[in-house]
Amino acid sequence: MVKVGIIGLGTWGKNLLRNFSNLTDCEVLVCCDQQKEQLKKIQSIHPDYRYVQDYKEILEDKNIDAVVIATPPESHFEIAHQAISKQKDVFVEKPMVLKVEDGEKLLKAAEEKKRILMVGHIMEYHSAVLKLKELVENGELGDIYYLYATRVNLGKVRDIENALWSFAPHDISTILYLLNKEPKRVTASGQCYLQKKKGIEDVAFLTMHFDDGVMAHIHVSWLDPHKERKMTIVGNKKMVVFDDMQSGGKIWIYDKGVETKLDFNSYGEYLSLRFGDILIPKIDSSEPLKAECQHFLECIRDRSTPRSDGKDGLRVLKVLEAAQSSLEKGGTPEEIKT
Ligand SMILES: NC(=O)c1ccc[n+]([C@@H]2O[C@H](COP(=O)([O-])OP(=O)(O)OC[C@H]3O[C@@H](n4cnc5c(N)ncnc54)[C@H](O)[C@@H]3O)[C@@H](O)[C@H]2O)c1
Structure with a gap:
Protein backbone atom coordinates (compact mmCIF):
# COMPACT_ATOMS: atom_id res chain seq x y z
CA MET A 1 0.00 0.00 0.00
CA GLU A 124 -0.20 10.30 -22.55
CA TYR A 125 -2.72 8.31 -20.48
CA HIS A 126 -5.75 9.20 -22.63
CA SER A 127 -7.24 6.16 -24.42
CA ALA A 128 -7.66 8.18 -27.64
CA VAL A 129 -3.98 9.19 -27.61
CA LEU A 130 -3.03 5.54 -27.06
CA LYS A 131 -5.11 4.72 -30.16
CA LEU A 132 -3.33 7.47 -32.12
CA LYS A 133 0.00 6.04 -30.99
CA GLU A 134 -1.06 2.61 -32.26
CA LEU A 135 -2.07 4.12 -35.64
CA VAL A 136 1.27 5.93 -35.97
CA GLU A 137 3.35 2.95 -34.87
CA ASN A 138 1.61 0.22 -36.88
CA GLY A 139 2.07 2.30 -40.02
CA GLU A 140 -1.64 2.71 -40.76
CA LEU A 141 -1.22 6.44 -41.36
CA GLY A 142 1.98 5.90 -43.34
CA ASP A 143 4.74 8.47 -43.03
CA ILE A 144 3.57 11.45 -41.00
CA TYR A 145 3.69 14.70 -42.99
CA TYR A 146 2.43 17.16 -40.39
CA LEU A 147 0.17 17.61 -37.33
CA TYR A 148 -1.75 20.50 -35.80
CA ALA A 149 -3.52 20.92 -32.48
CA THR A 150 -5.96 23.46 -31.08
CA ARG A 151 -6.51 23.95 -27.34
CA VAL A 152 -8.67 27.04 -26.86
CA ASN A 153 -11.55 28.23 -24.67
CA LEU A 154 -12.64 31.20 -22.58
CA GLY A 155 -10.69 31.12 -19.24
CA LYS A 156 -9.19 30.17 -16.88
CA VAL A 157 -7.10 33.34 -17.19
CA ARG A 158 -3.89 32.80 -15.25
CA ASP A 159 -1.90 35.66 -13.79
CA ILE A 160 1.57 34.14 -13.53
CA GLU A 161 2.22 31.74 -16.43
CA ASN A 162 0.97 32.52 -19.95
CA ALA A 163 -1.29 30.42 -22.17
CA LEU A 164 1.77 28.77 -23.73
CA TRP A 165 3.06 27.38 -20.42
CA SER A 166 -0.42 26.63 -19.12
CA PHE A 167 -1.93 24.78 -22.11
CA ALA A 168 0.80 23.80 -24.58
CA PRO A 169 2.49 21.14 -22.36
CA HIS A 170 -0.52 18.90 -23.13
CA ASP A 171 -0.06 19.10 -26.91
CA ILE A 172 3.74 19.16 -26.91
CA SER A 173 3.85 16.03 -24.74
CA THR A 174 1.22 14.31 -26.92
CA ILE A 175 3.09 15.10 -30.15
CA LEU A 176 6.51 14.06 -28.82
CA TYR A 177 4.95 10.86 -27.46
CA LEU A 178 3.28 10.08 -30.80
CA LEU A 179 6.29 10.84 -32.97
CA ASN A 180 8.86 9.49 -30.52
CA LYS A 181 11.39 12.13 -31.59
CA GLU A 182 12.42 15.61 -30.59
CA PRO A 183 12.10 18.76 -32.69
CA LYS A 184 15.13 20.59 -33.97
CA ARG A 185 13.68 24.08 -34.00
CA VAL A 186 10.69 25.99 -32.66
CA THR A 187 9.00 29.20 -33.72
CA ALA A 188 6.33 30.90 -31.65
CA SER A 189 4.34 34.08 -31.52
CA GLY A 190 1.79 35.33 -29.05
CA GLN A 191 0.07 38.40 -27.73
CA CYS A 192 -1.02 39.89 -24.38
CA TYR A 193 -4.49 41.44 -24.49
CA LEU A 194 -5.87 41.14 -20.96
CA GLN A 195 -2.74 41.62 -18.84
CA LYS A 196 -0.50 43.80 -20.99
CA LYS A 197 1.36 45.35 -18.05
CA LYS A 198 2.23 41.96 -16.60
CA GLY A 199 3.24 40.70 -20.06
CA ILE A 200 1.18 37.52 -19.92
CA GLU A 201 0.24 36.17 -23.36
CA ASP A 202 -3.39 35.05 -23.70
CA VAL A 203 -2.84 33.43 -27.06
CA ALA A 204 0.14 31.68 -28.63
CA PHE A 205 0.88 29.88 -31.88
CA LEU A 206 3.87 27.59 -31.90
CA THR A 207 5.40 25.38 -34.55
CA MET A 208 7.89 22.57 -33.97
CA HIS A 209 10.15 21.62 -36.89
CA PHE A 210 11.67 18.16 -37.00
CA ASP A 211 14.82 17.05 -38.86
CA ASP A 212 12.91 14.97 -41.40
CA GLY A 213 10.61 17.83 -42.44
CA VAL A 214 7.70 16.89 -40.15
CA MET A 215 5.96 19.99 -38.77
CA ALA A 216 3.69 20.24 -35.74
CA HIS A 217 1.67 23.35 -35.06
CA ILE A 218 -0.12 24.22 -31.78
CA HIS A 219 -2.63 27.00 -31.12
CA VAL A 220 -3.43 27.74 -27.46
CA SER A 221 -5.63 30.44 -25.97
CA TRP A 222 -7.84 31.24 -23.01
CA LEU A 223 -9.44 34.09 -24.95
CA ASP A 224 -11.59 32.33 -27.50
CA PRO A 225 -15.34 31.86 -28.03
CA HIS A 226 -15.03 28.08 -28.58
CA LYS A 227 -13.92 25.30 -26.35
CA GLU A 228 -11.84 23.20 -28.70
CA ARG A 229 -9.47 20.30 -28.00
CA LYS A 230 -8.54 18.94 -31.38
CA MET A 231 -5.60 17.36 -33.17
CA THR A 232 -5.23 16.44 -36.84
CA ILE A 233 -2.51 14.14 -38.12
CA VAL A 234 -1.82 13.95 -41.83
CA GLY A 235 0.05 10.91 -43.08
CA ASN A 236 0.85 9.80 -46.61
CA LYS A 237 -1.57 6.84 -46.33
CA LYS A 238 -4.36 8.07 -44.03
CA MET A 239 -5.36 11.11 -42.02
CA VAL A 240 -6.86 11.21 -38.55
CA VAL A 241 -8.74 13.73 -36.44
CA PHE A 242 -8.95 13.48 -32.64
CA ASP A 243 -11.69 15.66 -31.18
CA ASP A 244 -11.67 15.43 -27.38
CA MET A 245 -14.86 17.50 -27.09
CA GLN A 246 -16.90 14.63 -28.56
CA SER A 247 -18.30 12.23 -25.99
CA GLY A 248 -18.43 9.37 -28.54
CA GLY A 249 -16.49 9.21 -31.79
CA LYS A 250 -13.40 11.04 -30.57
CA ILE A 251 -11.24 9.63 -33.39
CA TRP A 252 -12.06 9.73 -37.10
CA ILE A 253 -9.69 7.90 -39.43
CA TYR A 254 -9.97 9.13 -43.00
CA ASP A 255 -8.78 6.86 -45.77
CA LYS A 256 -7.96 9.93 -47.82
CA GLY A 257 -4.80 10.90 -49.60
CA VAL A 258 -3.07 11.98 -52.75
CA GLU A 259 -1.37 9.34 -54.85
CA THR A 260 1.23 9.75 -57.55
CA LYS A 261 0.98 7.57 -60.68
CA LEU A 262 4.04 6.28 -62.48
CA ASP A 263 2.17 5.99 -65.76
CA PHE A 264 0.62 9.32 -66.74
CA ASN A 265 0.07 11.57 -69.76
CA SER A 266 -0.52 14.92 -68.08
CA TYR A 267 0.16 16.62 -64.73
CA GLY A 268 -3.56 16.23 -63.91
CA GLU A 269 -3.15 12.47 -64.18
CA TYR A 270 0.10 12.43 -62.15
CA LEU A 271 -1.66 13.28 -58.88
CA SER A 272 -4.87 11.46 -58.05
CA LEU A 273 -6.98 12.14 -54.99
CA ARG A 274 -8.29 9.24 -52.95
CA PHE A 275 -11.55 9.59 -51.00
CA GLY A 276 -12.03 6.30 -49.15
CA ASP A 277 -13.98 5.25 -46.07
CA ILE A 278 -14.06 6.95 -42.70
CA LEU A 279 -13.59 4.72 -39.66
CA ILE A 280 -14.63 5.79 -36.14
CA PRO A 281 -13.05 3.28 -33.75
CA LYS A 282 -14.52 2.60 -30.33
CA ILE A 283 -12.43 4.30 -27.65
CA ASP A 284 -12.47 3.34 -23.98
CA SER A 285 -14.10 6.19 -22.05
CA SER A 286 -12.27 5.75 -18.73
CA GLU A 287 -10.90 8.86 -17.01
CA SER A 304 9.76 1.03 -13.11
CA THR A 305 10.15 4.16 -15.24
CA PRO A 306 6.96 6.15 -15.79
CA ARG A 307 5.78 6.78 -19.36
CA SER A 308 5.88 10.49 -18.58
CA ASP A 309 9.11 10.42 -16.57
CA GLY A 310 11.50 13.28 -15.78
CA LYS A 311 13.17 12.92 -19.19
CA ASP A 312 9.81 13.41 -20.87
CA GLY A 313 9.21 16.44 -18.63
CA LEU A 314 12.59 17.84 -19.69
CA ARG A 315 11.92 17.29 -23.42
CA VAL A 316 8.67 19.26 -23.12
CA LEU A 317 10.40 21.92 -21.05
CA LYS A 318 13.08 22.43 -23.72
CA VAL A 319 10.37 23.09 -26.31
CA LEU A 320 8.55 25.49 -23.97
CA GLU A 321 11.70 27.42 -23.14
CA ALA A 322 12.70 27.73 -26.81
CA ALA A 323 9.14 28.71 -27.76
CA GLN A 324 9.07 31.41 -25.07
CA SER A 325 12.37 32.77 -26.34
CA SER A 326 11.11 32.78 -29.95
CA LEU A 327 7.90 34.49 -28.84
CA GLU A 328 9.84 37.23 -27.04
CA LYS A 329 11.92 37.83 -30.19
CA GLY A 330 8.83 38.21 -32.36
CA GLY A 331 8.83 34.69 -33.78
CA THR A 332 12.46 34.09 -34.75
CA PRO A 333 13.35 30.37 -34.96
CA GLU A 334 15.03 28.93 -31.85
CA GLU A 335 17.12 25.77 -31.86
CA ILE A 336 16.22 23.21 -29.20
CA LYS A 337 18.96 22.63 -26.63
CA THR A 338 20.30 19.07 -26.77
N1 LIG B 1 -3.19 17.94 -15.99
C1 LIG B 1 -4.12 18.83 -16.19
O1 LIG B 1 -5.01 18.67 -17.03
C2 LIG B 1 -4.11 20.09 -15.38
C3 LIG B 1 -5.24 20.91 -15.34
C4 LIG B 1 -5.18 22.06 -14.56
C5 LIG B 1 -4.03 22.39 -13.88
N2 LIG B 1 -2.95 21.57 -13.96
C6 LIG B 1 -1.69 21.91 -13.26
O2 LIG B 1 -1.88 21.75 -11.85
C7 LIG B 1 -1.14 22.72 -11.14
C8 LIG B 1 -2.09 23.52 -10.25
O3 LIG B 1 -3.03 24.17 -11.06
P1 LIG B 1 -4.46 24.64 -10.47
O4 LIG B 1 -5.26 25.06 -11.63
O5 LIG B 1 -5.00 23.61 -9.55
O6 LIG B 1 -4.01 25.92 -9.63
P2 LIG B 1 -4.80 26.61 -8.43
O7 LIG B 1 -4.23 27.96 -8.31
O8 LIG B 1 -6.26 26.43 -8.61
O9 LIG B 1 -4.39 25.73 -7.16
C9 LIG B 1 -3.10 25.71 -6.62
C10 LIG B 1 -3.23 25.48 -5.11
O10 LIG B 1 -1.93 25.33 -4.59
C11 LIG B 1 -1.86 26.03 -3.34
N3 LIG B 1 -0.44 26.36 -3.09
C12 LIG B 1 0.33 27.25 -3.75
N4 LIG B 1 1.60 27.24 -3.26
C13 LIG B 1 1.60 26.31 -2.27
C14 LIG B 1 2.60 25.85 -1.38
N5 LIG B 1 3.86 26.32 -1.42
N6 LIG B 1 2.26 24.90 -0.48
C15 LIG B 1 1.00 24.42 -0.41
N7 LIG B 1 0.00 24.83 -1.22
C16 LIG B 1 0.31 25.76 -2.14
C17 LIG B 1 -2.74 27.24 -3.52
O11 LIG B 1 -3.16 27.75 -2.28
C18 LIG B 1 -3.87 26.67 -4.36
O12 LIG B 1 -4.95 26.20 -3.58
C19 LIG B 1 -0.42 23.57 -12.19
O13 LIG B 1 0.86 23.08 -12.40
C20 LIG B 1 -1.26 23.36 -13.44
O14 LIG B 1 -0.53 23.52 -14.64
C21 LIG B 1 -2.97 20.43 -14.67
Whole structure:
Protein backbone atom coordinates (compact mmCIF):
# COMPACT_ATOMS: atom_id res chain seq x y z
CA MET A 1 0.00 0.00 0.00
CA VAL A 2 1.58 3.28 -1.14
CA LYS A 3 1.19 6.11 1.40
CA VAL A 4 0.64 9.41 -0.37
CA GLY A 5 0.71 13.11 0.58
CA ILE A 6 -0.91 15.67 -1.72
CA ILE A 7 0.38 19.24 -1.92
CA GLY A 8 -1.84 21.91 -3.50
CA LEU A 9 -5.61 21.43 -3.32
CA GLY A 10 -6.78 23.97 -5.88
CA THR A 11 -8.72 23.34 -9.11
CA TRP A 12 -6.59 20.40 -10.20
CA GLY A 13 -5.31 19.10 -6.85
CA LYS A 14 -8.92 18.30 -5.90
CA ASN A 15 -9.16 15.94 -8.90
CA LEU A 16 -5.89 14.26 -8.00
CA LEU A 17 -7.10 13.81 -4.41
CA ARG A 18 -10.40 12.32 -5.63
CA ASN A 19 -8.57 9.82 -7.84
CA PHE A 20 -5.90 8.77 -5.35
CA SER A 21 -8.61 8.43 -2.67
CA ASN A 22 -10.52 5.98 -4.87
CA LEU A 23 -7.59 3.75 -5.80
CA THR A 24 -7.34 0.59 -3.74
CA ASP A 25 -3.54 0.17 -3.67
CA CYS A 26 -2.91 3.56 -2.12
CA GLU A 27 -3.68 5.44 1.05
CA VAL A 28 -3.82 9.23 1.20
CA LEU A 29 -2.45 10.23 4.59
CA VAL A 30 -1.90 13.99 4.51
CA CYS A 31 -3.21 16.84 2.36
CA CYS A 32 -1.65 20.27 2.21
CA ASP A 33 -2.60 23.71 0.99
CA GLN A 34 -1.12 26.97 2.15
CA GLN A 35 -4.60 28.58 2.17
CA LYS A 36 -6.62 27.79 5.29
CA GLU A 37 -9.94 28.40 3.50
CA GLN A 38 -9.03 25.91 0.79
CA LEU A 39 -8.13 23.30 3.41
CA LYS A 40 -11.46 23.78 5.17
CA LYS A 41 -13.39 23.32 1.93
CA ILE A 42 -11.61 20.08 1.06
CA GLN A 43 -11.77 18.82 4.64
CA SER A 44 -15.56 19.06 4.55
CA ILE A 45 -15.57 16.66 1.55
CA HIS A 46 -12.81 14.32 2.77
CA PRO A 47 -12.85 14.53 6.59
CA ASP A 48 -10.62 11.48 7.19
CA TYR A 49 -7.22 12.87 6.24
CA ARG A 50 -4.71 14.96 8.16
CA TYR A 51 -4.54 18.53 6.85
CA VAL A 52 -1.51 20.82 7.04
CA GLN A 53 -0.64 24.26 5.68
CA ASP A 54 3.12 23.72 5.45
CA TYR A 55 4.21 21.12 2.87
CA LYS A 56 7.43 20.49 4.83
CA GLU A 57 5.34 18.56 7.37
CA ILE A 58 4.58 16.06 4.59
CA LEU A 59 8.22 15.85 3.56
CA GLU A 60 9.30 15.22 7.15
CA ASP A 61 6.67 12.50 7.65
CA LYS A 62 8.51 9.16 7.51
CA ASN A 63 5.24 7.30 6.83
CA ILE A 64 4.77 9.03 3.48
CA ASP A 65 6.24 7.18 0.47
CA ALA A 66 5.20 9.55 -2.32
CA VAL A 67 4.10 13.13 -2.83
CA VAL A 68 1.79 14.56 -5.45
CA ILE A 69 2.46 18.20 -6.29
CA ALA A 70 -0.34 20.32 -7.77
CA THR A 71 0.78 23.79 -6.74
CA PRO A 72 1.32 26.56 -9.32
CA PRO A 73 4.39 25.84 -11.53
CA GLU A 74 6.71 28.39 -9.92
CA SER A 75 6.89 26.25 -6.76
CA HIS A 76 7.28 22.86 -8.51
CA PHE A 77 11.08 22.83 -8.51
CA GLU A 78 11.54 23.75 -4.86
CA ILE A 79 8.93 21.30 -3.55
CA ALA A 80 9.87 18.41 -5.88
CA HIS A 81 13.61 18.82 -5.24
CA GLN A 82 13.14 18.84 -1.47
CA ALA A 83 10.78 15.85 -1.67
CA ILE A 84 13.38 13.82 -3.61
CA SER A 85 16.07 14.75 -1.09
CA LYS A 86 13.74 13.38 1.61
CA GLN A 87 13.53 10.06 -0.28
CA LYS A 88 9.97 10.55 -1.55
CA ASP A 89 8.77 9.40 -4.97
CA VAL A 90 7.32 12.38 -6.80
CA PHE A 91 4.42 13.07 -9.11
CA VAL A 92 4.57 16.69 -10.24
CA GLU A 93 1.98 18.43 -12.37
CA LYS A 94 2.86 19.95 -15.74
CA PRO A 95 4.89 21.95 -16.55
CA MET A 96 7.50 19.99 -14.57
CA VAL A 97 9.42 23.18 -13.68
CA LEU A 98 9.95 26.55 -15.36
CA LYS A 99 13.63 26.36 -16.38
CA VAL A 100 15.56 23.68 -18.30
CA GLU A 101 18.41 24.16 -15.82
CA ASP A 102 16.09 23.27 -12.90
CA GLY A 103 14.65 20.34 -14.86
CA GLU A 104 18.14 18.92 -15.29
CA LYS A 105 18.86 19.34 -11.58
CA LEU A 106 15.63 17.56 -10.69
CA LEU A 107 16.40 14.62 -12.99
CA LYS A 108 19.89 14.29 -11.57
CA ALA A 109 18.55 14.34 -8.00
CA ALA A 110 15.94 11.67 -8.83
CA GLU A 111 18.60 9.47 -10.46
CA GLU A 112 21.02 9.86 -7.56
CA LYS A 113 18.37 9.13 -4.94
CA LYS A 114 16.77 6.39 -7.07
CA ARG A 115 13.36 8.06 -6.79
CA ILE A 116 10.44 7.83 -9.22
CA LEU A 117 9.87 11.19 -10.91
CA MET A 118 6.68 11.40 -12.94
CA VAL A 119 5.22 14.46 -14.67
CA GLY A 120 1.46 15.02 -15.10
CA HIS A 121 1.40 14.76 -18.89
CA ILE A 122 -2.15 13.50 -18.71
CA MET A 123 -2.71 13.14 -22.46
CA GLU A 124 -0.20 10.30 -22.55
CA TYR A 125 -2.72 8.31 -20.48
CA HIS A 126 -5.75 9.20 -22.63
CA SER A 127 -7.24 6.16 -24.42
CA ALA A 128 -7.66 8.18 -27.64
CA VAL A 129 -3.98 9.19 -27.61
CA LEU A 130 -3.03 5.54 -27.06
CA LYS A 131 -5.11 4.72 -30.16
CA LEU A 132 -3.33 7.47 -32.12
CA LYS A 133 0.00 6.04 -30.99
CA GLU A 134 -1.06 2.61 -32.26
CA LEU A 135 -2.07 4.12 -35.64
CA VAL A 136 1.27 5.93 -35.97
CA GLU A 137 3.35 2.95 -34.87
CA ASN A 138 1.61 0.22 -36.88
CA GLY A 139 2.07 2.30 -40.02
CA GLU A 140 -1.64 2.71 -40.76
CA LEU A 141 -1.22 6.44 -41.36
CA GLY A 142 1.98 5.90 -43.34
CA ASP A 143 4.74 8.47 -43.03
CA ILE A 144 3.57 11.45 -41.00
CA TYR A 145 3.69 14.70 -42.99
CA TYR A 146 2.43 17.16 -40.39
CA LEU A 147 0.17 17.61 -37.33
CA TYR A 148 -1.75 20.50 -35.80
CA ALA A 149 -3.52 20.92 -32.48
CA THR A 150 -5.96 23.46 -31.08
CA ARG A 151 -6.51 23.95 -27.34
CA VAL A 152 -8.67 27.04 -26.86
CA ASN A 153 -11.55 28.23 -24.67
CA LEU A 154 -12.64 31.20 -22.58
CA GLY A 155 -10.69 31.12 -19.24
CA LYS A 156 -9.19 30.17 -16.88
CA VAL A 157 -7.10 33.34 -17.19
CA ARG A 158 -3.89 32.80 -15.25
CA ASP A 159 -1.90 35.66 -13.79
CA ILE A 160 1.57 34.14 -13.53
CA GLU A 161 2.22 31.74 -16.43
CA ASN A 162 0.97 32.52 -19.95
CA ALA A 163 -1.29 30.42 -22.17
CA LEU A 164 1.77 28.77 -23.73
CA TRP A 165 3.06 27.38 -20.42
CA SER A 166 -0.42 26.63 -19.12
CA PHE A 167 -1.93 24.78 -22.11
CA ALA A 168 0.80 23.80 -24.58
CA PRO A 169 2.49 21.14 -22.36
CA HIS A 170 -0.52 18.90 -23.13
CA ASP A 171 -0.06 19.10 -26.91
CA ILE A 172 3.74 19.16 -26.91
CA SER A 173 3.85 16.03 -24.74
CA THR A 174 1.22 14.31 -26.92
CA ILE A 175 3.09 15.10 -30.15
CA LEU A 176 6.51 14.06 -28.82
CA TYR A 177 4.95 10.86 -27.46
CA LEU A 178 3.28 10.08 -30.80
CA LEU A 179 6.29 10.84 -32.97
CA ASN A 180 8.86 9.49 -30.52
CA LYS A 181 11.39 12.13 -31.59
CA GLU A 182 12.42 15.61 -30.59
CA PRO A 183 12.10 18.76 -32.69
CA LYS A 184 15.13 20.59 -33.97
CA ARG A 185 13.68 24.08 -34.00
CA VAL A 186 10.69 25.99 -32.66
CA THR A 187 9.00 29.20 -33.72
CA ALA A 188 6.33 30.90 -31.65
CA SER A 189 4.34 34.08 -31.52
CA GLY A 190 1.79 35.33 -29.05
CA GLN A 191 0.07 38.40 -27.73
CA CYS A 192 -1.02 39.89 -24.38
CA TYR A 193 -4.49 41.44 -24.49
CA LEU A 194 -5.87 41.14 -20.96
CA GLN A 195 -2.74 41.62 -18.84
CA LYS A 196 -0.50 43.80 -20.99
CA LYS A 197 1.36 45.35 -18.05
CA LYS A 198 2.23 41.96 -16.60
CA GLY A 199 3.24 40.70 -20.06
CA ILE A 200 1.18 37.52 -19.92
CA GLU A 201 0.24 36.17 -23.36
CA ASP A 202 -3.39 35.05 -23.70
CA VAL A 203 -2.84 33.43 -27.06
CA ALA A 204 0.14 31.68 -28.63
CA PHE A 205 0.88 29.88 -31.88
CA LEU A 206 3.87 27.59 -31.90
CA THR A 207 5.40 25.38 -34.55
CA MET A 208 7.89 22.57 -33.97
CA HIS A 209 10.15 21.62 -36.89
CA PHE A 210 11.67 18.16 -37.00
CA ASP A 211 14.82 17.05 -38.86
CA ASP A 212 12.91 14.97 -41.40
CA GLY A 213 10.61 17.83 -42.44
CA VAL A 214 7.70 16.89 -40.15
CA MET A 215 5.96 19.99 -38.77
CA ALA A 216 3.69 20.24 -35.74
CA HIS A 217 1.67 23.35 -35.06
CA ILE A 218 -0.12 24.22 -31.78
CA HIS A 219 -2.63 27.00 -31.12
CA VAL A 220 -3.43 27.74 -27.46
CA SER A 221 -5.63 30.44 -25.97
CA TRP A 222 -7.84 31.24 -23.01
CA LEU A 223 -9.44 34.09 -24.95
CA ASP A 224 -11.59 32.33 -27.50
CA PRO A 225 -15.34 31.86 -28.03
CA HIS A 226 -15.03 28.08 -28.58
CA LYS A 227 -13.92 25.30 -26.35
CA GLU A 228 -11.84 23.20 -28.70
CA ARG A 229 -9.47 20.30 -28.00
CA LYS A 230 -8.54 18.94 -31.38
CA MET A 231 -5.60 17.36 -33.17
CA THR A 232 -5.23 16.44 -36.84
CA ILE A 233 -2.51 14.14 -38.12
CA VAL A 234 -1.82 13.95 -41.83
CA GLY A 235 0.05 10.91 -43.08
CA ASN A 236 0.85 9.80 -46.61
CA LYS A 237 -1.57 6.84 -46.33
CA LYS A 238 -4.36 8.07 -44.03
CA MET A 239 -5.36 11.11 -42.02
CA VAL A 240 -6.86 11.21 -38.55
CA VAL A 241 -8.74 13.73 -36.44
CA PHE A 242 -8.95 13.48 -32.64
CA ASP A 243 -11.69 15.66 -31.18
CA ASP A 244 -11.67 15.43 -27.38
CA MET A 245 -14.86 17.50 -27.09
CA GLN A 246 -16.90 14.63 -28.56
CA SER A 247 -18.30 12.23 -25.99
CA GLY A 248 -18.43 9.37 -28.54
CA GLY A 249 -16.49 9.21 -31.79
CA LYS A 250 -13.40 11.04 -30.57
CA ILE A 251 -11.24 9.63 -33.39
CA TRP A 252 -12.06 9.73 -37.10
CA ILE A 253 -9.69 7.90 -39.43
CA TYR A 254 -9.97 9.13 -43.00
CA ASP A 255 -8.78 6.86 -45.77
CA LYS A 256 -7.96 9.93 -47.82
CA GLY A 257 -4.80 10.90 -49.60
CA VAL A 258 -3.07 11.98 -52.75
CA GLU A 259 -1.37 9.34 -54.85
CA THR A 260 1.23 9.75 -57.55
CA LYS A 261 0.98 7.57 -60.68
CA LEU A 262 4.04 6.28 -62.48
CA ASP A 263 2.17 5.99 -65.76
CA PHE A 264 0.62 9.32 -66.74
CA ASN A 265 0.07 11.57 -69.76
CA SER A 266 -0.52 14.92 -68.08
CA TYR A 267 0.16 16.62 -64.73
CA GLY A 268 -3.56 16.23 -63.91
CA GLU A 269 -3.15 12.47 -64.18
CA TYR A 270 0.10 12.43 -62.15
CA LEU A 271 -1.66 13.28 -58.88
CA SER A 272 -4.87 11.46 -58.05
CA LEU A 273 -6.98 12.14 -54.99
CA ARG A 274 -8.29 9.24 -52.95
CA PHE A 275 -11.55 9.59 -51.00
CA GLY A 276 -12.03 6.30 -49.15
CA ASP A 277 -13.98 5.25 -46.07
CA ILE A 278 -14.06 6.95 -42.70
CA LEU A 279 -13.59 4.72 -39.66
CA ILE A 280 -14.63 5.79 -36.14
CA PRO A 281 -13.05 3.28 -33.75
CA LYS A 282 -14.52 2.60 -30.33
CA ILE A 283 -12.43 4.30 -27.65
CA ASP A 284 -12.47 3.34 -23.98
CA SER A 285 -14.10 6.19 -22.05
CA SER A 286 -12.27 5.75 -18.73
CA GLU A 287 -10.90 8.86 -17.01
CA PRO A 288 -7.31 9.58 -18.17
CA LEU A 289 -6.44 11.01 -14.75
CA LYS A 290 -7.37 7.71 -13.09
CA ALA A 291 -5.07 5.82 -15.50
CA GLU A 292 -2.31 8.35 -14.82
CA CYS A 293 -2.61 8.02 -11.01
CA GLN A 294 -2.75 4.23 -11.29
CA HIS A 295 0.41 4.25 -13.45
CA PHE A 296 2.26 6.30 -10.82
CA LEU A 297 1.38 3.73 -8.14
CA GLU A 298 2.45 0.84 -10.40
CA CYS A 299 5.81 2.50 -11.10
CA ILE A 300 6.35 2.96 -7.35
CA ARG A 301 5.45 -0.66 -6.68
CA ASP A 302 7.58 -2.10 -9.52
CA ARG A 303 10.33 0.58 -9.38
CA SER A 304 9.76 1.03 -13.11
CA THR A 305 10.15 4.16 -15.24
CA PRO A 306 6.96 6.15 -15.79
CA ARG A 307 5.78 6.78 -19.36
CA SER A 308 5.88 10.49 -18.58
CA ASP A 309 9.11 10.42 -16.57
CA GLY A 310 11.50 13.28 -15.78
CA LYS A 311 13.17 12.92 -19.19
CA ASP A 312 9.81 13.41 -20.87
CA GLY A 313 9.21 16.44 -18.63
CA LEU A 314 12.59 17.84 -19.69
CA ARG A 315 11.92 17.29 -23.42
CA VAL A 316 8.67 19.26 -23.12
CA LEU A 317 10.40 21.92 -21.05
CA LYS A 318 13.08 22.43 -23.72
CA VAL A 319 10.37 23.09 -26.31
CA LEU A 320 8.55 25.49 -23.97
CA GLU A 321 11.70 27.42 -23.14
CA ALA A 322 12.70 27.73 -26.81
CA ALA A 323 9.14 28.71 -27.76
CA GLN A 324 9.07 31.41 -25.07
CA SER A 325 12.37 32.77 -26.34
CA SER A 326 11.11 32.78 -29.95
CA LEU A 327 7.90 34.49 -28.84
CA GLU A 328 9.84 37.23 -27.04
CA LYS A 329 11.92 37.83 -30.19
CA GLY A 330 8.83 38.21 -32.36
CA GLY A 331 8.83 34.69 -33.78
CA THR A 332 12.46 34.09 -34.75
CA PRO A 333 13.35 30.37 -34.96
CA GLU A 334 15.03 28.93 -31.85
CA GLU A 335 17.12 25.77 -31.86
CA ILE A 336 16.22 23.21 -29.20
CA LYS A 337 18.96 22.63 -26.63
CA THR A 338 20.30 19.07 -26.77
N1 LIG B 1 -3.19 17.94 -15.99
C1 LIG B 1 -4.12 18.83 -16.19
O1 LIG B 1 -5.01 18.67 -17.03
C2 LIG B 1 -4.11 20.09 -15.38
C3 LIG B 1 -5.24 20.91 -15.34
C4 LIG B 1 -5.18 22.06 -14.56
C5 LIG B 1 -4.03 22.39 -13.88
N2 LIG B 1 -2.95 21.57 -13.96
C6 LIG B 1 -1.69 21.91 -13.26
O2 LIG B 1 -1.88 21.75 -11.85
C7 LIG B 1 -1.14 22.72 -11.14
C8 LIG B 1 -2.09 23.52 -10.25
O3 LIG B 1 -3.03 24.17 -11.06
P1 LIG B 1 -4.46 24.64 -10.47
O4 LIG B 1 -5.26 25.06 -11.63
O5 LIG B 1 -5.00 23.61 -9.55
O6 LIG B 1 -4.01 25.92 -9.63
P2 LIG B 1 -4.80 26.61 -8.43
O7 LIG B 1 -4.23 27.96 -8.31
O8 LIG B 1 -6.26 26.43 -8.61
O9 LIG B 1 -4.39 25.73 -7.16
C9 LIG B 1 -3.10 25.71 -6.62
C10 LIG B 1 -3.23 25.48 -5.11
O10 LIG B 1 -1.93 25.33 -4.59
C11 LIG B 1 -1.86 26.03 -3.34
N3 LIG B 1 -0.44 26.36 -3.09
C12 LIG B 1 0.33 27.25 -3.75
N4 LIG B 1 1.60 27.24 -3.26
C13 LIG B 1 1.60 26.31 -2.27
C14 LIG B 1 2.60 25.85 -1.38
N5 LIG B 1 3.86 26.32 -1.42
N6 LIG B 1 2.26 24.90 -0.48
C15 LIG B 1 1.00 24.42 -0.41
N7 LIG B 1 0.00 24.83 -1.22
C16 LIG B 1 0.31 25.76 -2.14
C17 LIG B 1 -2.74 27.24 -3.52
O11 LIG B 1 -3.16 27.75 -2.28
C18 LIG B 1 -3.87 26.67 -4.36
O12 LIG B 1 -4.95 26.20 -3.58
C19 LIG B 1 -0.42 23.57 -12.19
O13 LIG B 1 0.86 23.08 -12.40
C20 LIG B 1 -1.26 23.36 -13.44
O14 LIG B 1 -0.53 23.52 -14.64
C21 LIG B 1 -2.97 20.43 -14.67
